[in-house]
Amino acid sequence: MNSNTGKSGDWEKRTRNKTVTLAIWTTLWVLSVALATYGHELFWGSNDLINVPVILLNFGIGIGMIIANIKHLREMDEMVQKIQLEAMGVSLGMAVVGGVSYTMLDATNVIPFDAEISGLIVLIALSYFISLLINLRRYK
C-alpha cells in the first residue's frame, strides 16, 4: 500500500527532495570509497590509524545512503514501487546466482584471474538497469 498521505501537489515536490537527498548520499558514498581506496594507495599506505576511521566513515555513509534509498522508495507511487521491486528482485537473484557461478569459475581455475567484487557489482548494476528499463516499457 502506498504511504503517500500529504496534500495533493506536494507529492512531486517531496519526491524531488528525496531524489536530491539520495543523490547527495550516493555522491558522498562514492567519494568516501575513492578516499578509502586511493588514499591508502597514494598517500597514507598501511597506516591503520587512518585506514580504519576512513573505512568506518565509508561504512557509515553507506548506511546513510541505504536509509535515503528506502525513504526515496517509500515516496514513490505504487506502480513505480512495483517496478523497482521487480528490478531489485532480478538484481538480487543475479547477485546470488551470478556470484556463486563467478566464484566457482575462479575456484576451478576456469578463468585465469581472481573473482573480484567489482565484477559482481557490475553484474548487479546491469541486471538492475536492464530489468528497470524492461518494466518501464511494459507499463508504458
Added chain:
Amino acid sequence: MKNRLKVLRAERDWTQADLASALDVSRQTVNAIENGKYDPSLPLAFKIARLFEKQIEEIFNDEE
C-alpha cells in the same frame, strides 16, 4: 481490468498531469491505468472514486 478513467478525465477537461497531481502519483501511472497496463491498488481505486464522486464499480470493470 477495464476502466473509464480517460473518459471521466476528458469530461472534466483534465490532463493526465492534473489527475496525477490530484492522486499523488506520477503521470506515467495515470497513463498505465488508463491504458489497462496497470491495475491500481484498492486504496488508490477508492481515491480515484472519491475524486470523481463515483462508486468504484462505476469506474472499474473487471470483465474482459
